[in-house]
Amino acid sequence: NAGVMQNPRHLVRRRGQEARLRCSPMKGHSHVYWYRQLPEEGLKFMVYLQKENIIDESGMPKERFSAEFPKEGPSILRIQQVVRGDSAAYFCASSLGPHNEQFFGPGTRLTVL
Amino acid sequence: AQSVTQPDIHITVSEGASLELRCNYSYGATPYLFWYVQSPGQGLQLLLKYFSGDTLVQGIKGFEAEFKRSQSSFNLRKPSVHWSDAAEYFCAVGDPGGSGNTGKLIFGQGTTLQVKP
Numbered sequence: 001n002a003g004v005m006q007n008p009r010h011l012v013r014r015r016g017q018e019a020r021l022r023c024s025p026m027k028g029h030s031h032v033y034w035y036r037q038l039p040e041e042g043l044k045f046m047v048y049l050q051k052e053n054i055i056d057e058s059g060m061p062k063e064r065f066s067a068e069f070p071k072e073g074p075s076i077l078r079i080q081q082v083v084r085g086d087s088a089a090y091f092c093a094s095s096l097g098p099h100n101e102q103f104f105g106p107g108t109r110l111t112v113l
Numbered sequence: 114a115q116s117v118t119q120p121d122i123h124i125t126v127s128e129g130a131s132l133e134l135r136c137n138y139s140y141g142a143t144p145y146l147f148w149y150v151q152s153p154g155q156g157l158q159l160l161l162k163y164f165s166g167d168t169l170v171q172g173i174k175g176f177e178a179e180f181k182r183s184q185s186s187f188n189l190r191k192p193s194v195h196w197s198d199a200a201e202y203f204c205a206v207g208d209p210g211g212s213g214n215t216g217k218l219i220f221g222q223g224t225t226l227q228v229k230p
Binding site for chain 1: 117145149154156159208215216218219220222223
């Protein structure tokens with residue numbers, strides 16, 4: 001049973017470009033969480049999605065960031081017009097439900113030049 | 114607001130020595146409590162969790178944690194540390210439920226553990 005998969009593992013973008021981060025949850029999981037880890041900090045919640053619905057986006061920056069979890073395919077975290085401050089590790093977690101154990105992917109490390 | 118504090122940013126212990134990593138939380142009720150470990154460049158692995166019941170929780174890799182309601186703490190312990198335990202450890206709290214609660218986790222800043230030979 002494959003775990004949570006994220007790709008790419010490493011992503012380099014220049015300022016102003018777009019970054020797309022993908023997360024495939026564990027088989028049978030329909031709940032996805034995105035977290036961001038800035039250097040030397042803990043993980044910060046960004047957004048919680050179920051299939052085709054955004055449930056809680058209270059941790060998402062108001063501009064440039066968006067997330068989706070379509071009926072088919074992986075969840076996508078999209079960052080438009082990246083800036084250097086977006087450089088971080090972005091982790092996805094999936095679970096069976098909102099109060100079940102979350103299983104984390106290996107993360108995508110975004111570097112903005 | 115909910116918060117998690119890990120007072121120790123870095124801890125160094127000798128191999129074979131005992132370990133205790135501290136975690137304090139601020140929450141209106143009893144939250145769900147977790148300890149995760151992160152090796153360099155890797156994702157997070159769950160060590161143990163507390164939802165209810167026995168306040169002493171056993172986890173993987175010989176770790177245990179004790180929930181103390183009166184102190185709002187959930188400290189992680191291991192009686193004898195191995196060199197492979199060197200990593201970053203995160204304490205987290207989750208909302209146990211209720212209308213509008215989404216189960217998002219709130220993490221502490223982490224404690225980096227170094228193990229001396």
